[in-house]
Every structure is written in C-alpha cells, then in structure tokens.
C-alpha cells in the first residue's frame with residue numbers, strides 16, 4: 001500500500017519535472033525580445049496570442065535581462081486592464097513606474113496610464129501623463145516605440161475630447177511611415193477625430209470604408225468597429241427627416257454587420273455603442289420592437305459612466321417609444337434618467353475641459369518660471385562676462401604697468417651702465433687703457449680711506465721713463481706711443497696681486513701697492529724696473545733701449561694722503577733721476593737717498 005503511494009508520488013514528481021522542463025525552454029535573448037514585441041503587438045488585438053506569449057515569457061523569467069523583466073511586468077499589468085481590472089492596473093502601473101530604471105518602460109507605463117486614467121475619468125492625470133510622455137519621447141531613439149506612443153497619445157486625446165490634438169498625433173505618425181499595423185490605426189484615429197470635429201462629408205464614404213477594411217485586414221477589429229459605428233452614426237445624423245427608408249435600412253445592415261469578431265466582454269463600450277445606434281436606427285425605421293430591445297439591452301448591461309453617451313441615447317429611444325405609446329409616466333421616468341446621465345455627461349465634459357486648462361496652466365507657469373530662471377541666468381552670465389572683462393582689463397593694465405616699470409628699469413639700468421661706462425672712460429687713459437690721473441685719484445683715494453681704517457700699509461711709486469724725449473725725437477711720436485703701450489702692457493700683465501698701475505701723464509706712471517711692507521714693495525718695483533730695461537723693443541733703424549726711474553713713498557712716512565704720497569714719491573723720483581736714473585729710490589724724511597739699485601749709468605752727481 002505504502003509502496004503504491006510512493007510510486008504514485010514519484011510518477012507525479014517526474015511528470016511535474018518534465019512539464020517544468022518543457023515550459024522553461026532555453027530561448028536566446030533576442031528571441032525574448034521578439035516574444036515581447038509579439039505580446040506587445042497583440043495585446044489589444046488578440047487576447048489569445050497575448051496570453052500565450054506572456055505565459056511563455058513568465059516561464060522563462062529567470063533568463064530575462066532586467067529591462068526585459070521590467071517590460072514583461074508592464075505587459076502583465078496591461079493584461080489586468082485587459083481583463084477590466086482598471087483600478088488595480090492603475091495602482092500596479094504607478095508602483096512599477098517608481099521601481100523601473102528603463103526610460104523605455106517608464107514612457108510606456110505613462111502612455112498606458114493616460115488611457116486608463118481616461119477610463120476612470122481622472123482627466124488631470126491623463127494630461128499630466130501625456131505631458132510626461134511627450135517630454136520624454138524625444139530621448140528615445142526607437143522608431144517603433146515612438147509610433148506606439150503616438151498612437152496611444154492620439155487615443156488618449158480622443159478619449160478626452162481633444163480631437164485636434166488626436167488628429168495632430170495621428171498625422172505625425174502617418175508622416176513617419178509606420179508599419180501597416182499602426183498605419184491603419186492612425187488612419188482610423190484621424191478619421192474619428194475628423195468625424196467628431198465635423199470635418200468630413202458623407203460623400204467620403206468610400207474613403208472611410210477603405211480605412212475600415214484596412215483595419216480589418218490588419219486584424220484591428222475593435223478599431224475598425226469603432227470607426228464604422230461612429231461613421232454610421234455620423235451619416236445617420238446627416239440624414240434629414242425625409243430620408244428614405246432605404247438609406248436607413250442600409251445603415252441598419254451596416255451597423256448590424258459590426259462587432260462580429262470582437263470580444264463582447266472586453267469591448268463592452270463598443271457593443272453598447274452598436275446597440276444604442278441600432279436602437280436609434282430601428283426607431284427611425286419604425287421597427288419599435290427591435291429599437292426597444294436594443295435600447296433595453298444598453299440600459300440593462302451598461303450602467304458604467306464610460307457608456308453614458310450610449311445609455312443616454314438608449315433612454316432617449318425608450319422615452320420616444322413610451323410617448324408614442326402614450327405611456328407618459330414611463331416616458332417621464334426615462335426622461336428623468338436621461339437628464340441625470342446628461343448632467344453627468346456635461347459634468348464629465350466640463351471636467352475634461354478644466355483638467356486640460358489646468359494642466360496647460362501648470363505648464364505655462366512652469367515655462368514662465370523657466371524663462372525667469374533663464375533670464376536670471378542670462379543676467380548672471382552677463383555679470384560674469386563683465387567681471388571677466390574687468391579682470392582681463394585689470395590684468396592688461398597690470399601687464400602694461402609691469403611693462404612700463406620694466407622698460408623704466410631697463411632705461412635706468414642702461415643709463416647707469418652708460419654713465420658708469422662714461423665715468424670709467426673718463427677715468428681711463430685712452431692710449432694705455434689703464435687708470436689716468438683722475439681714475440687714480442678716485443680709486444687710490446678710496447683705497448687709502450679703507451686701508452687707513454684697517455691700518456694696512458699703502459705704498460705709492462712714481463715711475464718715469466728715462467729720456468723718453470729721445471725716443472720721440474729719434475723714432476717719431478707714433479713709435480713713442482707704441483712704446484708707451486708696449487711697456488704698460490708688459491708691466492700690467494705681470495703685476496703682482498695687491499698692486500695697481502696708473503698713468504699720471506706723459507711718460508709718468510703711478511704704481512700702488514698695499515697689504516705688504518715697503519721691503520716687498522721695493523722688490524716688486526725692482527722687478528718692474530728690470531722688466532722695462534730688458535724689454536725687447538724689436539729691431540728698427542734707431543734701436544730703442546729704455547729704462548725707468550722709481551720714486552717711492554709709503555703711508556708710514558706720508559700717512560694715507562694721496563697728495564702727500566705723490567709729493568714724497570716725486571721727491572724720491574727726483575733723487576733717483578739725479579742719482580743716475582734706472583733705479584728705485586725710497587723717500588726719506590731726512591732727505592737721504594736710499595736707492596735699491598745704485599747702478600744708475602748717468603748719475604748727475
């Protein structure tokens with residue numbers, strides 16, 4: 001017994017697994033997209049195909065991408081609306097809208113919501129949803145989706161009596177070369193809008209019939225029936241009192257021929273429209289019984305506000321029949337019912353107008369706010385631009401000033417350099433390129449001041465070239481010049497550190513030494529004397545031989561006075577000349593001559 005049960009359970013389990021396996025087929029991603037598109041396309045046309053596609057997608061839900069799942073959720077909720085659960089669908093759509101990421105799905109939700117809100121007479125919400133849709137639509141680059149949205153928008157505008165807008169959206173879609181499936185619906189919507197706008201002549205019957213057939217060929221039965229019924233009603237209204245019974249009968253036949261292939265439960269409103277029209281037509285054809293049957297059917301089955309228009313017409317038929325039968329109390333009852341509905345219809349129509357105006361007003365207010373914001377923004381931008389310009393100007397001024405200061409500094413420095421150069425030129429001997437007397441006075445004067453403060457000895461010697469006149473006389477003045485330069489060049493390039501050479505004038509030079517004692521000074525001078533004497537002046541007609549005499553004074557005897565040093569050195573030089581030239585003599589306060597090299601050849605003594 002237990003074993004039997006076990007086998008049974010095992011069998012059930014195997015069967016379940018097999019059916020699950022069969023249901024959860026491995027379908028590639030792009031095929032899911034195709035399946036979603038298929039479901040989407042048939043959702044308002046064929047419930048069977050729609051249901052099957054949804055079931056298949058649900059079975060494979062785990063394999064779907066996030067966006068595919070979101071779109072499937074959207075379709076599932078749409079299915080609720082399909083089944084007439086409008087309120088639940090609205091709630092679920094609103095929740096889904098807040099949950100999904102995909103703009104594509106968000107736009108679809110708002111588009112469907114706009115239709116559902118219209119069914120629920122929540123017109124403000126209709127126009128707000130449509131506003132969202134039309135704002136977001138340009139962000140999507142999916143042409144098919146755009147077409148779907150144009151259609152849904154046109155439909156919502158039809159439901160809210162904005163017939164011009166409904167026409168406009170149908171036109172936009174038709175101009176964008178839609179597929180036949182959408183083209184037939186767009187043509188039907190445009191035609192419906194024209195009928196409502198009285199924008200069509202009954203002579204255009206063939207064109208309208210073509211559209212009705214086109215919709216049928218695309219399996220768009222509900223739309224086709226809706227257009228047909230509206231068109232027949234329009235034609236009926238255009239008929240005058242004296243219309244032939246033939247034309248009435250033609251319309252009856254045509255109307256009876258509608259709604260044969262649509263789901264009567266799903267499209268209750270269209271069926272009610274058909275019955276209300278037929279009630280009117282049969283009344284016009286004096287077929288009271290049929291008229292009454294149809295009118296009663298409308299009144300009994302359809303007490304929703306969505307069908308008010310049809311119910312109102314049905315009551316009108318019933319009221320006329322009651323009058324004709326002199327049943328005034330019943331006629332009064334029907335009249336009172338009709339006026340209640342007419343009042344509701346008027347309120348509803350007013351609601352639509354107010355909602356549209358209110359959403360438009362909000363939109364305008366937002367636009368004005370935006371304009372104000374952008375104006376403020378413009379103002380800010382102008383201010384920023386001005387500030388930027390100002391700062392640029394300031395920078396330019398600063399740059400200009402810096403340039404001016406730079407130029408000024410350049411000129412000043414150049415002037416100083418020039419002045420220094422000029423000064424140094426004034427201080428230099430132009431022939432020998434060493435300090436002249438002025439330069440010597442300037443620099444030796446400063447040296448003396450500095451060294452006197454430090455107590456460092458300074459020595460000054462006057463070097464005079466012996467018998468230089470002879471060189472001039474014998475070799476010419478130019479040679480004399482050259483000899484002067486030649487002597488100075490050799491002395492200068494071999495001048496020991498701490499010594500300076502300058503030209504006092506003519507063939508007379510000053511040699512200054514500091515930082516060492518007189519003994520060292522005399523040794524240096526001695527070397528200089530020998531250098532002059534031993535210089536090779538080259539061969540010429542009159543061979544040149546030259547010597548120099550040195551008279552030396554020291555700060556030890558003359559102090560740090562330039563004048564005193566020169567005077568004492570001059571006195572010593574005089575002694576050197578007198579002692580025979582070509583020698584170095586140090587000034588002695590007591591007048592004794594102390595030549596360092598007492599080998600002067602032409603002593604005057």
Ligand SMILES: Nc1nc2c(ncn2[C@@H]2O[C@H](COP(=O)(O)OP(=O)(O)OP(=O)(O)O)[C@@H](O)[C@H]2O)c(=O)[nH]1
Pocket residue numbers: 464465466467468469470472476477478479480481484505506507577581
């Ligand atoms: N070529 C040339 N000769 C100059 C220059 N300055 C002075 N002399 C000459 O130097 C000579 C100086 O002659 P004097 O004062 O008689 O002395 P000296 O011939 O050197 O004889 P002592 O000094 O007595 O040895 C003159 O002939 C001046 O013309 C100069 O710049 N160039």
